[in-house]
Amino acid sequence: xxxxxxxxxxxxxxxxxxxxxxxxxxxxxxxxxxxxxxxxxxxxxxxxxxxxxxxxxxxxxxxxxxxxxxxxxxxxxxxxxxxxxxxxxxxxxxxxxxxxxxxxxxxxxxxxxxxxxxxxxxxxxxxxxxxxxxxxxxxxxxxxxxxxxxxxxxxxxxxxxxxxxxxxxxxxxxxxxxxxxxxxxxxxxxxxxxxxxxxxxxxxxxxxxxxxxxxxxxxxxxxxxxxxxxxxxxxxxxxxxxxxxxxxxxxxxxxxxxxxxxxxxxxxxxxxxxxxxxxxxxxxxxxxxxxxxxxxxxxxxxxxxxxxxxxxxxxxxxxxxxxxxxxxxxxxxxxxxxxxxxxxxxxxxxxxxxxxxxxxxxxxxxxxxxxxxxxxxxxxxxxxxxxxxxxxxxxxxxxxxxxxxxxxxxxxxxxxxxxxxxxxxxxxxxxxxxxxxxxxxxxxxxxxxxxxxxxxxxxxxxxxxxxxxxxxxxxxxxxxxxxxxxxxxxxxxxxxxxxxxxxxxxxxxxxxxxxxxxxxxxxxxxxxxxxxxxxxxxxxxxxxxxxxxxxxxxxxxxxxxxxxxxxxxxxxxxxxxxxxxxxxxx
Numbered sequence: 034x035x036x037x038x039x040x041x042x043x044x045x046x047x048x049x050x051x052x053x054x055x056x057x058x059x060x061x062x063x064x065x066x067x068x069x070x071x072x073x074x075x076x077x078x079x080x081x082x083x084x085x086x087x088x089x090x091x092x093x094x095x096x097x098x099x100x101x102x103x104x105x106x107x108x109x110x111x112x113x114x115x116x117x118x119x120x121x122x123x124x125x126x127x128x129x130x131x132x133x134x135x136x137x138x139x140x141x142x143x144x145x146x147x148x149x150x151x152x153x154x155x156x157x158x159x160x161x162x163x164x165x166x167x168x169x170x171x172x173x174x175x176x177x178x179x180x181x182x183x184x185x186x187x188x189x190x191x192x193x194x195x196x197x198x199x200x201x202x203x204x205x206x207x208x209x210x211x212x213x214x215x216x217x218x219x220x221x222x223x224x225x226x227x228x229x230x231x232x233x234x235x236x237x238x239x240x241x242x243x244x245x246x247x248x249x250x251x252x253x254x255x256x257x258x259x260x261x262x263x264x265x266x267x268x269x270x271x272x273x274x275x276x277x278x279x280x281x282x283x284x285x286x287x288x289x290x291x292x293x294x295x296x297x298x299x300x301x302x303x304x305x306x307x308x309x310x311x312x313x314x315x316x317x318x319x320x321x322x323x324x325x326x327x328x329x330x331x332x333x334x335x336x337x338x339x340x341x342x343x344x345x346x347x348x349x350x351x352x353x354x355x356x357x358x359x360x361x362x363x364x365x366x367x368x369x370x371x372x373x374x375x376x377x378x379x380x381x382x383x384x385x386x387x388x389x390x391x392x393x394x395x396x397x398x399x400x401x402x403x404x405x406x407x408x409x410x411x412x413x414x415x416x417x418x419x420x421x422x423x424x425x426x427x428x429x430x431x432x433x434x435x436x437x438x439x440x441x442x443x444x445x446x447x448x449x450x451x452x453x454x455x456x457x458x459x460x461x462x463x464x465x466x467x468x469x470x471x472x473x474x475x476x477x478x479x480x481x482x483x484x485x486x487x488x489x490x491x492x493x494x495x496x497x498x499x500x501x502x503x504x505x506x507x508x509x510x511x512x513x514x515x516x517x518x519x520x521x522x523x524x525x526x527x528x529x530x531x532x533x534x535x536x537x538x539x540x541x542x543x544x545x546x547x548x549x550x551x552x553x554x555x556x557x558x559x560x561x562x563x564x565x566x567x568x569x570x571x572x573x574x575x576x577x578x579x580x581x582x583x584x585x586x587x588x589x590x591x592x593x594x595x596x597x598x599x600x601x602x603x604x605x606x607x608x609x610x611x612x613x614x615x616x617x618x619x
Contacts, residue, residue, distance in 0.1 A: 316342025
């Protein structure tokens, strides 16, 4: 038989709560790393903060839409490589990435534009080879189809003959070299009064003039005059092109895919003359890194193309068997393999001297898309946890003082009910801590100072639910009811108020979470989670414990319960009503 409305079987509710606690701590101690410690944010455990400054080819300010798109792509990359607790925020025209712990090195590569294009190899030579005098022989790319079968292999190729004309004039990049600068460096000897944007735009223009000259590849390979002119341009470009591993390239994110490109590979060991892009990297459907166990080729990246990209790649490979194609990432040749056979299904592998981490980073960057802007890493600093820990210590002290004051007030004002309040808050803290550990393990949730503030505020929300219940209980006793009979009636009236109050609090936390960014978002999350846990504690612990106390003659005595004065007032009112009703009957 079910109990009357408002009355419960306390043992069932408390048993259910005990099962929840046991289940949570079983997951804490027997899953994952089995360490009962939550993940801490960058302000509590330290980490890395990387600031990426956006730039455009003409030096103008990037649009808000471009910055938002870039932030979303970088955030997707962060989630894709498994960096937990990282934040990606906009600060003016900068994108700020904060990564807690020791994963900061990965964050420094997240701003790569990842502009991938597939180009035909017109000519290649070792970076250390010296240009030689022409002997009248036709060079690859000058009068032949790019990647023709009689092109010399990379290790045996000869450089096209240098320009012997007098007074032909040098390119802007060559003029830079005369002043002691290398192509790709900032223009020397001038521009001291230029803004950084103007200097960047000048760098880009100089690099384009040298390395993206349309005359590098003749439009009509059968035109001997155009072929000869292309040889001269190729010779001058390769002679002036400097391959330096790790140097910044002003063309990154600013190269024109419709024009040929003179560039180097990533380790700076080989120079290339490449044709225009015949297949964009946006046609990539998926990219995964793995180790080639069959041929022992080391780590690489397997690509699969979308339908249109697979068709284009199939046509190119079928027409250029035994020729080379370059996979160009951010103007650098990642790999320039020889095409051994036609690839009809579009499944291709980028091979190179990759480490496991490099292959994984490359695959993730390609998989999650290209940035609409190019970025330079203007700042990458390691953040110490000292200041955050000092702030945490101060916050915990403040929170502890507040909790102690709440406990003292409850014990003085509510006595036995105050003891139940303290016990409920302790149990609430126990399940909150377990949930924090599990969230950090499963979804990468990190606890920072804002989250700690959210939990401290949630203590007040939980205590407020107790006060509402206890005051409703007193109201029933003032009407002349006993402690035992007042509990179910007071709970029915208090339950609605508690649900309404927590619903409003959860709604406010939800709106704040959707609209906020950064640490405020973490504050809203912890506040909303604590509100839900407050309902669990009030319904499964506080109410059943009060019901148990009401059934005990010893614990419900006026001296222990602190409800003696209220009970006397209720008895007086009840007696007065009884006398009044008797007089009316008489």
